Amino acid sequence: MEIVVNMQGITKEFPGVIANDKVDFDLRQGEIHALLGENGAGKSTLMSVLFGLFHPDEGSISIRGEEVRINSPRDATKLGIGMVHQHFKLVHNFTVAQNIILGEEDTKNGLLTMEKSIDKIRKLSELYKLKVDPYAKIEDISVGQQQRVEILKMLYREADILILDEPTAVLTPQEIDELIKILKSLAQEGKSIILITHKLKEIKMAADRCTVLRLGKKIGTVNVKKTTNEELAEMMVGREISFTIDKKKAEAGEVVLKVERLCVHSDRSKRDVVKEMGFEVRKGEILCIAGIEGNGQTELVEALTGLRPISGGSVVLNGKDITHASIRERSLAGMAHVPEDRQRHGLVLDYPLEYNLILQQYFAPPFQKKGFLQFAPIRSYAEKLIDAFDIRTGKGAIALARNMSGGNQQKAIIAREMSRHTDLLIAVQPTRGLDVGAIEYIHDLLVSQRDEGKAVLLISLDLYEVMSLSDRIVVIYEGENVGEFDPASVTERELGLYMSGSKRREAS
Amino acid sequence: MKDLWTKTLERIGRSPTRIEATSSVMAIVCGLLFGLALMLIVNPLEAFPGFFTVITGPFQEGLRSLGNMFYFGVPIILTGLSVAFAFRTGLFNIGATGQLTMGALTAVYIGVNWGFLGPFHWVVAVLGAMLAGALWGAIPGLLKAFRNVHEVVTSIMLNYVAMYFNTMIIMNFLYDFQASRTAHPLPSARLPVLFLQNIFPGSRINIGIFIAVFFVAITHILLKKTTFGYELKATGFSRDASRYAGMNEKRNIVLAMVIAGAISGVAGAMMYLIPGRHLPYETILITEGFTGIAIALLGLSAPIGVMLAGLFYGALHQGGTYLQLYDFRPEIIDIIIAVIIYFSALSLFLQKIVKTFIDKRTKASMGLSEEVETR
Ligand SMILES: Nc1ncnc2c1ncn2[C@@H]1O[C@H](COP(=O)(O)OP(=O)(O)OP(=O)(O)O)[C@@H](O)[C@H]1O
Ligand SMILES: [Mg+2]
Numbered sequence: 008m009e010i011v012v013n014m015q016g017i018t019k020e021f022p023g024v025i026a027n028d029k030v031d032f033d034l035r036q037g038e039i040h041a042l043l044g045e046n047g048a049g050k051s052t053l054m055s056v057l058f059g060l061f062h063p064d065e066g067s068i069s070i071r072g073e074e075v076r077i078n079s080p081r082d083a084t085k086l087g088i089g090m091v092h093q094h095f096k097l098v099h100n101f102t103v104a105q106n107i108i109l110g111e112e113d114t115k116n117g118l119l120t121m122e123k124s125i126d127k128i129r130k131l132s133e134l135y136k137l138k139v140d141p142y143a144k145i146e147d148i149s150v151g152q153q154q155r156v157e158i159l160k161m162l163y164r165e166a167d168i169l170i171l172d173e174p175t176a177v178l179t180p181q182e183i184d185e186l187i188k189i190l191k192s193l194a195q196e197g198k199s200i201i202l203i204t205h206k207l208k209e210i211k212m213a214a215d216r217c218t219v220l221r222l223g224k225k226i227g228t229v230n231v232k233k234t235t236n237e238e239l240a241e242m243m244v245g246r247e248i249s250f251t252i253d254k255k256k257a258e259a260g261e262v263v264l265k266v267e268r269l270c271v272h273s274d275r276s277k278r279d280v281v282k283e284m285g286f287e288v289r290k291g292e293i294l295c296i297a298g299i300e301g302n303g304q305t306e307l308v309e310a311l312t313g314l315r316p317i318s319g320g321s322v323v324l325n326g327k328d329i330t331h332a333s334i335r336e337r338s339l340a341g342m343a344h345v346p347e348d349r350q351r352h353g354l355v356l357d358y359p360l361e362y363n364l365i366l367q368q369y370f371a372p373p374f375q376k377k378g379f380l381q382f383a384p385i386r387s388y389a390e391k392l393i394d395a396f397d398i399r400t401g402k403g404a405i406a407l408a409r410n411m412s413g414g415n416q417q418k419a420i421i422a423r424e425m426s427r428h429t430d431l432l433i434a435v436q437p438t439r440g441l442d443v444g445a446i447e448y449i450h451d452l453l454v455s456q457r458d459e460g461k462a463v464l465l466i467s468l469d470l471y472e473v474m475s476l477s478d479r480i481v482v483i484y485e486g487e488n489v490g491e492f493d494p495a496s497v498t499e500r501e502l503g504l505y506m507s508g509s510k511r512r513e514a515s
Numbered sequence: 516m517k518d519l520w521t522k523t524l525e526r527i528g529r530s531p532t533r534i535e536a537t538s539s540v541m542a543i544v545c546g547l548l549f550g551l552a553l554m555l556i557v558n559p560l561e562a563f564p565g566f567f568t569v570i571t572g573p574f575q576e577g578l579r580s581l582g583n584m585f586y587f588g589v590p591i592i593l594t595g596l597s598v599a600f601a602f603r604t605g606l607f608n609i610g611a612t613g614q615l616t617m618g619a620l621t622a623v624y625i626g627v628n629w630g631f632l633g634p635f636h637w638v639v640a641v642l643g644a645m646l647a648g649a650l651w652g653a654i655p656g657l658l659k660a661f662r663n664v665h666e667v668v669t670s671i672m673l674n675y676v677a678m679y680f681n682t683m684i685i686m687n688f689l690y691d692f693q694a695s696r697t698a699h700p701l702p703s704a705r706l707p708v709l710f711l712q713n714i715f716p717g718s719r720i721n722i723g724i725f726i727a728v729f730f731v732a733i734t735h736i737l738l739k740k741t742t743f744g745y746e747l748k749a750t751g752f753s754r755d756a757s758r759y760a761g762m763n764e765k766r767n768i769v770l771a772m773v774i775a776g777a778i779s780g781v782a783g784a785m786m787y788l789i790p791g792r793h794l795p796y797e798t799i800l801i802t803e804g805f806t807g808i809a810i811a812l813l814g815l816s817a818p819i820g821v822m823l824a825g826l827f828y829g830a831l832h833q834g835g836t837y838l839q840l841y842d843f844r845p846e847i848i849d850i851i852i853a854v855i856i857y858f859s860a861l862s863l864f865l866q867k868i869v870k871t872f873i874d875k876r877t878k879a880s881m882g883l884s885e886e887v888e889t890r
Contacts, residue, residue, distance in 0.1 A: 314758065314759065333761065333763075334758065334759070334760075334761040335761030335762075335763075337761075338761050344759075346759060351753075351755045351756070352755050352756055352758075352759040353756065353759070354753075354756060355749050355752050355753050355756045355757070356752070356753065356756075357752040357753075358748075358749065358752065362745070362749075366749075366756070366759075366760040367760050367761055369742050369745050369746075370742050375742050378741050378742055378743065379740050379741055379742070380740055380741065380742055380744075380745060
């Protein structure tokens with residue numbers, strides 16, 4: 008089989024960290040090659056080198072047997088390389104079609120001609136079953152669809168070496184299945200694909216070979232068919248990982264969060280997206296809201312945390328009515344929040360890590376005195392959390408959040424929210440983009456937060472996570488509570504029926 | 516020697532701030548070279564001596580010219596600071612001119628009419644200017660925070676409102692018909708010269724330079740050391756994240772504009788509470804407000820940087836006053852400054868050039884992210 012990409016001895020150093028250390032990597036024609044490694048292992052960096060975003064300090068790259076220098080994404084595109092980034096790079100108020108042709112516009116007498124391009128987009132999306140409306144605006148479509156736009160963008164540029172950096176982190180289980188199908192058919196067509204993911208199940212399903220990186224070094228490349236999940240995990244973290252969560256039975260105490268007949272209106276879709284929703288979360292339990300993406304979870308959380316106004320019903324935290332309280336008031340009343348969109352809400356990307364770790368506490372002692380920031384306590388607090396949560400950056404507390412790897416950004420947010428002494432923790436997809444070792448650790452932490460007496464409200468699309476972590480499950484469908492379950496006495500299949508709206512029962 | 520050169524490049528390459536600073540210096544160099552070219556075209560024989568005089572302007576007549584550099588720099592430092600401060604909060608204060616006009620008008624009004632204040636006269640005039648500027652800044656701030664009207668649009672329009680208001684007030688209340696110009700503030704309203712006259716004999720320097728440095732220090736500390744600065748910068752970087760963090764972004768936007776306006780207002784007082792200068796009564800926009808935008812860019816929106824850039828402006832201006840000796844028109848200075856402004860507006864482009872240059876020269880790349888390009 009022809010080798011289309013051959014990277015030899017790639018080394019890339021950032022201040023304080025060697026992100027890639029003499030890494031060899033090769034990609035064969037028509038294969039799906041998975042890239043696996045802990046958060047910060049250097050996966051995105053290696054791919055950015057291939058895509059011309061970074062220049063390697065050492066090493067060489069050959070494409071289809073010819074040694075090349077890739078100085079910019081433009082060069083990469085010319086060589087037929089396309090990349091979908093970990094954090095999408097779409098223009099939000101442009102349409103799908105405009106985004107796809109951006110930089111490759113067809114013009115006639117200097118004027119933009121869209122018809123031909125739109126035709127081509129239509130053909131591509133039919134051919135690969137990537138359904139999108141070319142005229143829809145990016146801000147109005149779901150992340151799953153945005154993903155498809157990113158893939159179409161590569162195909163439009165006639166790339167045949169496709170790099171996908173954690174494409175599944177933001178997708179629902181159904182969308183993941185679809186994506187894998189699409190990738191497989193692309194590979195069959197002769198495209199060569201590099202897939203970065205932390206989910207071993209997906210590697211098993213999709214990939215032919217898998218290369219594992221650890222701390223910037225290549226550990227090895229294996230044939231996926233002949234390797235077990237456990238072996239992969241061990242190669243990745245250098246120790247065994249337990250895939251089960253052990254926890255004792257919950258000892259639920261008094262009610263911390265009480266939500267009654269909550270309605271949330273969406274101005275965009277001009278209707279209530281959360282309807283008469285009601286539930287309680289008690290001290291010492293993990294309540295999980297399960298549902299298929301787009302059934303009002305985002306709006307529900309935004310309403311609970313104060314990012315979005317509530318149009319009806321009430322929210323009571325620790326006996327205090329917070330229905331119309333400000334975000335600051337909620338936070339002070341004992342609410343912590345791991346947000347869904349870590350780059351938009353969760354972090355000030357241009358602030359250093361240490362500043363991000365005090366985002367809701369900068370005004371409180373010991374971080375503030377007489378209106379002045381206290382740099383020594385800020386630094387030592389950051390170092391404490393970096394240590395405790397194993398947040399890896401090249402420069403420690405002063406690393407810019409923007410320069411941290413995706414998984415480490417997520418860890419920083421979790422560290423911040425778990426370390427505030429609040430009674431309620433609202434966590435949306437807390438393990439999104441984390442490696443298996445980190446997921447194990449975060450799951451343990453969520454359980455121990457519960458055992459310490461916190462109330463935990465978990466919003467997750469991952470049914471496995473829902474089933475193994477929660478003490479109670481509320482299923483949300485079209486913004487309504489369609490049933491409450493005990494994870495011990497319900498099957499994934501049955502939950503699925505409620506989540507898809509084919510069954511419902513009134514809240515008990 | 517070669518080694519030192521590579522090392523320096525490496526050091527610059529490692530920090531985005533240093534790359535930005537290098538591109539500011541490049542903008543200045545390009546502007547100066549353009550000016551030189553222009554002088555060569557106009558009068559080749561005198562070009563080099565004239566150019567030399569311009570760049571050594573502040574040292575031509577010893578301390579007198581040095582003092583004048585400070586004098587010319589003061590209003591520009593202040594308006595630059597005003598723009599830079601707002602910019603840190605994510606706001607583009609293009610209304611510095613209007614705020615400055617309102618400040619100047621208030622200062623002159625108080626200076627002409629409130630002689631009864633005695634020794635406090637000038638202080639009250641400056642404070643009045645500050646207040647007027649703050650109010651003028653508050654309007655776009657409020658509109659932005661509560662009605663989401665873009666501050667560029669509102670502050671540009673307010674520039675014109677201020678301009679016409681200025682003419683109206685002067686013609687009705689402050690016009691000196693004998694001299695046919697705006698009435699002059701009473702001597703008690705003039706900015707004190709203090710001991711500076713002894714240090715810089717014969718120069719036009721006054722207390723203004725201390726006031727400018729004072730505001731530079733205050734804004735520097737505010738932005739770097741206080742929780743208020745932490746909030747302002749967070750709001751400037753990411754409105755969504757600062758809202759998530761529970762910050763009151765509306766209040767921050769208004770306050771940032773109020774402070775920016777106040778600083779521009781003070782600039783107005785610094786310009787016209789001076790013997791021999793008259794607030795124009797014609798309907799013209801005072802250019803110092805716009806120059807402030809360029810100075811903020813050159814100074815990388817950091818107070819200290821703005822001070823350096825402002826002093827540089829003062830130096831050029833002082834150099835320009837000698838140009839007539841060489842048979843050049845002093846307007847050449849304005850052209851040089853305009854070109855520098857152009858190049859500093861191209862700073863993103865220049866940063867890229869600096870970055871590629873350094874990357875090439877030092878081979879090993881520096882671990883700079885794509886920040887510069889994607890921002
Ligand atoms: N632009 C940058 N500047 C400085 N350091 C960086 C930069 N980009 C990445 N790094 C560092 O390089 C290391 C590797 O990062 P990379 O993004 O490649 O990790 P990753 O394997 O993709 O991790 P994740 O699974 O969390 O996305 C990390 O320690 C990160 O902090
Ligand atoms: Mg990554």
